[in-house]
Amino acid sequence: xxxxxxxLLPIPLKKAVRNxxxxxxxxxxxxxxxxxxxxxxxxxxxxxxxxxISQGRDLARLNGAFRLQVMENESLRQELQRMEALLDxxxxxxxxxxxxxxxxxQIGTWWHEMVVRKGRDDGITEGNGVVYAGGVVGKVQKxxxxxxxxxxxxxxxxxxxxxxxxxxxxxxxxxxxxxxIGKPTGRVRNVPISSNVTPENPGYLVxxxxxxxxxxxxxxxKVEHLEQSSNGLFREGTVQFPSELYNLNEVAxxxxxxxxxxxxLKRN
Amino acid sequence: xSAVKKDPSFIWRIATLxxxxxIFFTILFACLGLRQFVERKEYREKEERQTxxxxxxxxxxxxxxxxxxxxxxxxQSRHSAVxxxxxxxxxxxxxxxxxxxxxxxxxxxxxxxxxxxQVKEHLxxxxxxxxxxxxxxxxxxxxxxxxxxxxxxxxxxxxxSDLQWEARLKVVRRYLEQVNKIIGxxxxxxxxxxxxxxxxxxxxxxxxxxKLTAEEYARLLDQLPLDSPVQIFTDSTRFxxxxxxxxxxxxxxxxxxxxxxxxxxxxxNLKTFRLKGKQGKxxxxxxxxxxxxxxPGGEIWRVDPMxxxxxxxxxxxxxxxxxxxxSLDIDLQMLAEEQxxxxxxxxxxLDVKTGEVLALAxxxxxxxxxxxxxxxxxxxxxxxxxxxxxxxxxxxxxxPGSTFKILTTIxxxxxxxxxxxxxxxxxxxxxxxxxxxxxxCHNPRGHLAIKIQRALALSCNTYFYHYGVRTGIDHISxxxxxxxxxxxxxxxxxxxxxxxxxxxxxxxxxxxxxxWRPGDTANSAIGQGYILVTPLQMACFTASVARGxxxxxxxxxxxxxxxxxxxxxxxxxxxxxxxxxxxIFQGMEKAVQFGTAQLCKIPxxxxxxKTGTAQVKDSDRNSPTFGQKLxxxxxxxxxxxxxxxxxxxxxxxxxxxxxxYQGGTTAAPIARNLFWTYFAKKSQQQLTQTP
Numbered sequence: 001x002x003x004x005x006x007x008l009l010p011i012p013l014k015k016a017v018r019n020x021x022x023x024x025x026x027x028x029x030x031x032x033x034x035x036x037x038x039x040x041x042x043x044x045x046x047x048x049x050x051x052x053i054s055q056g057r058d059l060a061r062l063n064g065a066f067r068l069q070v071m072e073n074e075s076l077r078q079e080l081q082r083m084e085a086l087l088d089x090x091x092x093x094x095x096x097x098x099x100x101x102x103x104x105x106q107i108g109t110w111w112h113e114m115v116v117r118k119g120r121d122d123g124i125t126e127g128n129g130v131v132y133a134g135g136v137v138g139k140v141q142k143x144x145x146x147x148x149x150x151x152x153x154x155x156x157x158x159x160x161x162x163x164x165x166x167x168x169x170x171x172x173x174x175x176x177x178x179x180x181i182g183k184p185t186g187r188v189r190n191v192p193i194s195s196n197v198t199p200e201n202p203g204y205l206v207x208x209x210x211x212x213x214x215x216x217x218x219x220x221x222k223v224e225h226l227e228q229s230s231n232g233l234f235r236e237g238t239v240q241f242p243s244e245l246y247n248l249n250e251v252a253x254x255x256x257x258x259x260x261x262x263x264x265l266k267r268n
Numbered sequence: 269x270s271a272v273k274k275d276p277s278f279i280w281r282i283a284t285l286x287x288x289x290x291i292f293f294t295i296l297f298a299c300l301g302l303r304q305f306v307e308r309k310e311y312r313e314k315e316e317r318q319t320x321x322x323x324x325x326x327x328x329x330x331x332x333x334x335x336x337x338x339x340x341x342x343x344q345s346r347h348s349a350v351x352x353x354x355x356x357x358x359x360x361x362x363x364x365x366x367x368x369x370x371x372x373x374x375x376x377x378x379x380x381x382x383x384x385x386q387v388k389e390h391l392x393x394x395x396x397x398x399x400x401x402x403x404x405x406x407x408x409x410x411x412x413x414x415x416x417x418x419x420x421x422x423x424x425x426x427x428x429s430d431l432q433w434e435a436r437l438k439v440v441r442r443y444l445e446q447v448n449k450i451i452g453x454x455x456x457x458x459x460x461x462x463x464x465x466x467x468x469x470x471x472x473x474x475x476x477x478x479k480l481t482a483e484e485y486a487r488l489l490d491q492l493p494l495d496s497p498v499q500i501f502t503d504s505t506r507f508x509x510x511x512x513x514x515x516x517x518x519x520x521x522x523x524x525x526x527x528x529x530x531x532x533x534x535x536x537n538l539k540t541f542r543l544k545g546k547q548g549k550x551x552x553x554x555x556x557x558x559x560x561x562x563x564p565g566g567e568i569w570r571v572d573p574m575x576x577x578x579x580x581x582x583x584x585x586x587x588x589x590x591x592x593x594x595s596l597d598i599d600l601q602m603l604a605e606e607q608x609x610x611x612x613x614x615x616x617x618l619d620v621k622t623g624e625v626l627a628l629a630x631x632x633x634x635x636x637x638x639x640x641x642x643x644x645x646x647x648x649x650x651x652x653x654x655x656x657x658x659x660x661x662x663x664x665x666x667x668p669g670s671t672f673k674i675l676t677t678i679x680x681x682x683x684x685x686x687x688x689x690x691x692x693x694x695x696x697x698x699x700x701x702x703x704x705x706x707x708x709c710h711n712p713r714g715h716l717a718i719k720i721q722r723a724l725a726l727s728c729n730t731y732f733y734h735y736g737v738r739t740g741i742d743h744i745s746x747x748x749x750x751x752x753x754x755x756x757x758x759x760x761x762x763x764x765x766x767x768x769x770x771x772x773x774x775x776x777x778x779x780x781x782x783x784w785r786p787g788d789t790a791n792s793a794i795g796q797g798y799i800l801v802t803p804l805q806m807a808c809f810t811a812s813v814a815r816g817x818x819x820x821x822x823x824x825x826x827x828x829x830x831x832x833x834x835x836x837x838x839x840x841x842x843x844x845x846x847x848x849x850x851x852i853f854q855g856m857e858k859a860v861q862f863g864t865a866q867l868c869k870i871p872x873x874x875x876x877x878k879t880g881t882a883q884v885k886d887s888d889r890n891s892p893t894f895g896q897k898l899x900x901x902x903x904x905x906x907x908x909x910x911x912x913x914x915x916x917x918x919x920x921x922x923x924x925x926x927x928x929y930q931g932g933t934t935a936a937p938i939a940r941n942l943f944w945t946y947f948a949k950k951s952q953q954q955l956t957q958t959p
Binding site: 127157158159160161168169170172174190208210211212213231233234 | 325328343345482483485486487489490491494495502503504565585586
């Protein structure tokens with residue numbers, strides 16, 4: 001009876017109910033997330049002073065190393081800009097990184113999603129790329145006022161262009177169906193026939209800026225074996241995604257900067 | 269009841285009725301049995317024809333490699349955005365219903381007897397106007413027709429078919445707009461194109477945007493939902509990494525329909541949709557089409573009454589065509605082409621022992637990548653105007669000029685007219701025939717006392733006029749035929765010319781209607797007159813001479829290492845003594861040391877060569893130099909003399925009467941560079957092979 005009533009409900013009403021249900025759930029997820037953060041805070045406070053001093057020292061060293069790297073990066077970036085200006089290359093897409101806490105995860109057979117604590121109010125739009133320190137996480141699937149749903153790269157309904165590290169020809173990655181237990185895997189297709197990978201010498205898949213969602217070179221996963229595709233034109237294989245994708249607490253959403261969204265396609 | 273039972277007529281009637289029913293039922297079951305069991309196959313076929321469709325997919329063609337395994341012709345993917353029409357059927361229907369509602373609303377206020385002004389008030393201006401004897405038809409809003417008779421509305425009508433097409437087109441255009449927005453293009457589709465696809469190829473996806481760039485491909489992958497009816501379709505096109513290199517030899521492909529006769533794919537009786545495949549049009553692509561062409565794949569679909577896909581019943585994947593390895597050395601090939609850029613010329617390099625073609629260059633030529641996936645009219649015309657379609661090495665016919673003197677020498681030696689020590693006095697002119705016709709040497713002062721070696725080295729014309737006439741045309745032409753110069757070489761390339769010409773007395777009598785004169789023999793002796801050969805033939809001739817045989821069968825395929833020592837070209841020994849052969853070789857070597865072929869000299873390598881400069885009348889009616897005399901620069905040669913491994917023939921056409929092309933100055937330097945590269949590469953290979 002309930003199913004029949006739901007089936008007969010007009011679509012706009014269904015949509016409103018679904019959104020309302022999400023918004024209704026959000027406070028509980030957020031509360032849980034804040035609770036976890038608080039738990040971590042108090043766990044941190046329980047550390048002994050000597051441990052904290054030692055960790056602080058390690059952190060200071062790391063910070064020092066990173067500061068140097070930032071300076072080096074800045075210098076390289078300027079050099080790159082100079083070269084691009086010389087060669088009159090079109091501007092590459094630039095992004096603002098909106099850091100967001102993960103409040104909830106839904107890792108099922110049919111979809112792999114996470115809810116993050118940033119939404120429309122923070123300038124997030126559907127289709128924005130989501131990354132973390134280890135590479136690509138996925139794309140923003142749905143945006144609400146203060147939260148967003150991110151579809152993970154491992155999700156069966158997810159597809160994105162990529163390249164093999166060191167190559168330029170675009171191929172694509174698609175998530176595969178699997179449960180929440182076990183390693184996340186996907187399928188890489190349209191790999192150039194000349195590409196060769198082995199378990200000893202795996203191919204690393206990285207993002208490409210051609211799709212205008214991600215910058216170049218972000219790690220996605222690795223492929224250890226390639227076989228010929230059914231049409232004989234390409235090779236394809238199984239991608240192994242990093243397993244920490246299911247345990248992330250914090251991600252960054254790539255919000256394209258306005259000037260780059262208008263970048264015209266450079267036609268070949 | 270008992271009375272009825274007892275009535276015998278009733279029982280009889282019942283029995284009769286039962287019998288009749290029994291007969292009818294027997295006939296019925298017999299017919300049913302006939303349909304079900306006897307005619308089962310026929311009805312099964314009919315049902316299949318009605319409800320099943322077959323799609324044939326072409327197989328990727330095999331690759332072509334050079335002798336070292338480098339890719340000369342490969343396949344590259346080509347992406348296009350397509351829409352699967354069966355996935356948007358519901359949208360077609362709902363759009364149609366919406367359009368019908370709109371048109372009904374539009375039609376609602378129009379009543380019989382309304383005037384044009386009243387109709388205009390409701391519908392505005394009309395789109396089209398049609399008038400016949402009794403009525404005027406005005407079309408509003410594309411599809412609403414209002415017929416006026418006696419200036420008032422008689423009836424209104426709407427073409428349901430038009431509305432349906434328009435609804436389908438609207439839906440498809442909506443998706444196209446979505447794709448255009450993602451990739452930044454402004455593609456459009458015409459109703460004609462869409463209708464043609466819908467009526468003829470409903471089962472195949474409809475192409476919205478062809479030839480996507482890598483960027484567009486990536487954008488669509490990123491932004492199109494996985495379950496969208498718009499998807500990316502990938503097929504392959506030929507890819508030529510060396511662009512125009514060996515274009516005439518490799519050839520190109522054109523679109524063709526997948527071979528329906530392929531026995532591997534069942535369902536020959538079904539209505540079949542074919543995706544476009546490729547077929548060799550010229551060169552190796554044509555000669556080895558069957559080998560390069562793979563086995564097509566196929567799908568058999570059960571369709572609904574409208575013809576849309578319903579269920580995939582069977583699928584067979586296409587299999588790759590076989591790859592092939594040519595004998596070409598792409599380094600040598602590219603060098604040969606570079607040397608004759610901006611010229612009309614042909615270069616052939618052969619492996620003396622095996623007859624393998626190392627380089628087969630013809631200029632002008634064309635960039636093979638411009639011809640794929642199809643040849644545009646603009647490109648076709650450009651190549652046509654440049655004269656690029658002609659593979660000069662195998663189809664160009666030229667008088668061989670002084671390079672033919674080698675053959676004259678062989679004929680004269682075999683007839684005992686020329687000996688090692690035969691002395692001749694070249695005074696710069698030779699008087700031939702009863703009329704004492706003057707035939708001049710290229711050196712007006714003459715070469716004075718001269719023997720065969722110097723005559724070859726300096727290319728003395730009078731020497732060969734004299735001994736050519738003494739040998740006679742019968743022997744010269746017989747010798748030329750023995751070397752196979754009268755017929756095509758049989759190389760595995762299509763359309764090799766068969767119009768080469770070795771003239772003799774009979775030929776002149778039949779074709780020109782005149783008797784053979786001694787002057788004709790003198791001309792033939794120096795490779796002028798009526799003789800016509802191809803550069804490939806001259807390369808084969810050179811390789812044959814180097815090997816001491818009469819025939820060389822050239823091949824464009826790499827000869828496996830195990831068979832290299834057992835090549836039989838089908839000829840015979842030339843029939844000269846060792847001394848006579850040495851005289852010819854030394855004469856050719858001296859041509860390089862101090863004679864006409866000096867510009868191909870390479871220290872440390874013994875090269876035997878002969879140059880030639882022939883004259884021809886321009887026979888191209890479209891050419892501005894039509895009827896004027898043009899020069900041809902020839903070179904033939906082989907090396908090293910002690911153990912010949914490479915034979916080269918070069919022919920460069922003069923394009924202007926003012927061109928001062930000569931075999932020694934124009935063709936010999938090209939040969940030098942080829943020899944140098946060949947031996948440099950060979951010594952490098954030997955070095956790397958030495959442990």
